[in-house]
Amino acid sequence: VLSAEEKALVVGLCGKISGQCDALGGEALDRLFASFGQTRTYFSHFDLSPGSADVKRHGGKVLSAIGEAAKHIDSMDQALSKLSDLHAYNLRVDPGNFQLLSHCIQTVLAAHFPADFTPQCQAAWDKFLAAVSAVLTSKYR
Ligand code: HEM
Numbered sequence: 001v002l003s004a005e006e007k008a009l010v011v012g013l014c015g016k017i018s019g020q021c022d023a024l025g026g027e028a029l030d031r032l033f034a035s036f037g038q039t040r041t042y043f044s045h046f047d048l049s050p051g052s053a054d055v056k057r058h059g060g061k062v063l064s065a066i067g068e069a070a071k072h073i074d075s076m077d078q079a080l081s082k083l084s085d086l087h088a089y090n091l092r093v094d095p096g097n098f099q100l101l102s103h104c105i106q107t108v109l110a111a112h113f114p115a116d117f118t119p120q121c122q123a124a125w126d127k128f129l130a131a132v133s134a135v136l137t138s139k140y141r
Contacts, residue, residue: 002131006124007073013109013116013125014070017063024108025059026051031104039097066105069132080135088139095140098133105129 002010017024030050033040046054065083072079087093106125110117117125 002073002124002127005120006127009121009124010073010128011070013113013121014067016113016116017109018067021063021067022056022060024112025061025063026056027059027111028062028101028104028108029055029059031107032101035104036097036100039100042091042093042097062101063105066129066132069135070128073128076131076135077138080132084136084139087136088141092140095133095137098137099130102126102129102133 033043033048033055034050040048043054043058046052046058048055065080069076069080077084106117106122106129109125110122
């Protein structure tokens with residue numbers, strides 16, 4: 001459970017991310033595919049070259065969904081319910097990959113918002129992304 005301070009740190013930085021979801025989300029995916037090559041297998045139908053339109057478009061969707069999760073931080077189960085179904089029933093993404101993506105998102109935030117991304121802010125984001133991942137992997141069986 002995130003404290004009120006932690007929620008404020010997450011929501012505050014989301015405000016700065018929202019205008020650049022494609023660029024920042026695309027970079028997070030570029031980092032994911034570069035560092036953790038096995039994750040590329042889920043996206044064989046995409047052009048995975050760094051900075052490609054496919055990668056940016058998908059990165060934008062991922063970060064927008066994270067922004068929505070932050071807006072509904074106390075009711076993420078409901079807010080992410082459809083995405084949870086998609087990842088569990090249709091995509092069947094190995095749950096371990098969520099930690100890898102969370103790591104890459106945090107790397108992007110550190111690189112682009114060094115002043116905001118204090119150790120406290122990172123700890124809040126780590127907790128938040130773990131909570132989002134827990135919802136998206138909750139329906140696996
Ligand atoms: C699709 C969000 C983690 C693989 C999506 C979509 C969103 C999303 C918003 C688009 C859904 C739609 O079009 O209706 C997220 C979030 C994640 C996450 C917020 C964690 C924070 C992952 C991970 C993988 C993955 C770790 C695999 C490494 C996919 C794939 C698609 C998808 C393959 C379908 C892409 C397509 O064909 O368009 N995800 N995702 N996701 N996600 Fe995730």
